Amino acid sequence: MKKVSLWVAGVAITASACAQNPTAVKYGNLITPADAKKHLSILASDEFEGRETGKPGAEKAANYIATEFKRLGLQAPVKGSYFLDVPLTENTVDVSPLTINGQSFANWKDFVFQGSADVKVNGTEVVFVGFGTPDELAGLDLAGKVVLWINEDKPEAGKTANTSYRMSEGRRAIVKAIQEKKPALILAANEGVAAALARFNGVNPSGGGQLSLKKAEDAAAAKNTAAPLFIVTAPVADAALKASGKTFAELKTAAATAKQSQVVKTTAAVTISATKKDVKAVDVLGFLPGSDPKLKDEVLVFSAHYDHIGLNTKPGATDKVYNGADDDGSGTTGILEIARAFTQAKKDGKGPRRSVLFLGNVGEEKGLLGSEYYTDHPVFPLANTIADLNIDMIGRVGEEYVGKPDSANYVYSIGSNMLSSDLHKIGEEANNTYTKMKLDYKYDDPNDPNRFYYRSDHYNFARFNVPIIFYFNGVHADYHGLGDEVSKINFPLLAKRAQLAFYTGWELANRDARPVVDKADAPKGTR
Incomplete structure (x- = not known):
């Protein structure tokens, strides 16, 4: 009888731990393929000229993101502006x-x-x-x-x-x-x-x-x-x-x-x-204050880079624009969708206990420059920054998953266990409870020859021992190519991956304790 009773209790506890939060589901469902397509069709259009840092296309993208942040009701945290100047030299x-x-x-x-x-x-x-x-x-x-x-x-x-x-x-x-x-x-x-x-x-x-x-x-x-x-x-x-x-x-x-x-x-x-x-360049910041007086000084960051590699200058080229729909128009779109979910929750009186910063980084393609500048000159103290959830390429099927049964239900998760065992568990539980995707940890290794852990904006938070998760679909034939177009984006998959980041962030922003940093000796390096 004792063994049976313990087994029953264990099942009950597991079921409770994995039960969906109806409030989180309500706002997670605001992240939709249709709304994602609306944003990405603008950000990755020819009009934005490949969004190269320091060029007019990147400025257009920054203005679009700031306009959306304002429309959603996010605060402008840089002395009343959504723009953080990033001083660059070409x-x-x-x-x-x-x-x-x-x-x-x-x-x-x-x-x-x-x-x-x-x-x-x-x-x-x-x-x-x-x-x-x-x-x-x-x-x-x-x-x-x-x-x-x-x-x-x-x-x-x-x-x-x-x-x-x-x-x-x-x-x-x-x-x-x-x-x-x-x-x-x-x-x-x-x-x-x-x-x-x-x-x-x-x-x-x-x-x-x-x-x-x-x-x-x-x-x-x-x-x-x-x-x-x-x-x-x-x-x-x-x-x-x-x-x-x-x-x-x-x-x-x-x-x-x-x-x-x-x-x-x-x-x-x-x-x-x-x-x-x-060169003129800006990071774009939108801020959502937390609702809990004891926790609102702590900040969760969602980041994505909005820049890409610009125009095609090859002689005789007919396609003039590297549109960067997946890299990283998809991540930027994901940030806008997640911001929509959180701000609507706030308007409905269900806002997160901790504050949330939505960070659009410039200059990632030039060497993680925007995120480096932000983390060297943070608008909100890094000591109060509980985690960075970074989204870079979530709109396609990577080359290793083409033709596989789970090709439309996976994401590479990188870095979750590098600094914090808590964050890794939170990410796993959010996925098991809500999205049930395959979390592929193949590249979750600082010694991976591709060095993905060091190659996107999350790394500049990690170098200051801020726990991170990097969501990534893997490279494909159109990576940094002219074929990275909106027409090739899998919008239901983009939305589901963004929902995973949202649900993970929802738990981080609302739980009693911030994720503990218990692996601060994680490898450090450069891109």
Whole structure:
């Protein structure tokens, strides 16, 4: 009898814990495919010109979001404005062809430039440093030299090596160690970068300008003398190693098990120059005050970036606009829908106990700039910010789910367990109670080669130990492509994913205790 009684009690407790809150359901149901389509059809229209940061299209999008915030009755929290100025500098960099032994290679076709500007390199030898381990770098004179480095994690027994061109934290430390030896140029070779560059056909999607936060850019300019870094394809590496008699692939294989550092007689030349100008950009903020006097100073943030990559400048192009319907028109639309649900609850006297900030970030595509500026200059103290629920791409079926039975009922959940076990449980319970989607945690790993945890605006909250959840549908064939159009959006799926974020936020905004931060030693890094 005792075992049976405990089982019955357990079932009762479970049922109670998973019971839907009728009030939450009422307002969650205001998030609809039809209303989402209305917003996204405007935000991702050709009229908004791809919403590139610093361009007229982004300004139009910011004004649209602010108008919607005002219509919904959200407060303007930036000294009576919905706009938080984000001071940016545009660095327009001109990179000449990289010439190696007389063979010419082009930026955005054969390599991608990163680093300082106004540099002229004329080298007569290339130093191959393998994977750049301390043993491989020991004793090498790199001052004024061109360095060729394998931009992959060195293979280790029993461990799957990260071979993505996106650098791990360990590789960033290696770059720093190489730069401390004062080389003239670093060629970071990776065979996989060619596929990424093929999408751009030699044209910089940002039009040649690189944006940075003004203060950070000014500080970097004052002290940065580090060698520029080129992430290069295998053919560039092969050209640099030609006199060695070995290909890049051969030396990479050999370097996995034995030191291969060597000096190769090679001519290498490139010229880099830059001009700078200030750029106008804004984050868009809408604020809903909490109803509980004891909790209203605590703030839950819903964030999404409204910028995309702008206009198509390829010669002869017929499609002129990167509309960015999924990336991240879908997330911005989700924020507007969630704001509608919360504000209607407030009007009906059912508003959240804690305050809620709806944050439209600018400059995500340029390096998480808007969210970095907000978290460095928060309008509401980060100490009072209980969580950030970030939505970036929720309108499509990612490439890994195409044709699968659950393709229309899943979402990738990233970061929920990185800082707070509470937040992870809350997210799970909200899904189990209301939306019943498949929560895919495949990318919920700071060591994931795609580095998604570091690649959207939630990360700038996480670096200050604010718990986060990042909702994401995964990449697809139209990611950062001209095919990311409204016509390809699955609006019922967008609405359901936004409802999941809403229900999770509803619990966070109304529960007695904020989610505990019990994993504050989570990995930190950069995009």
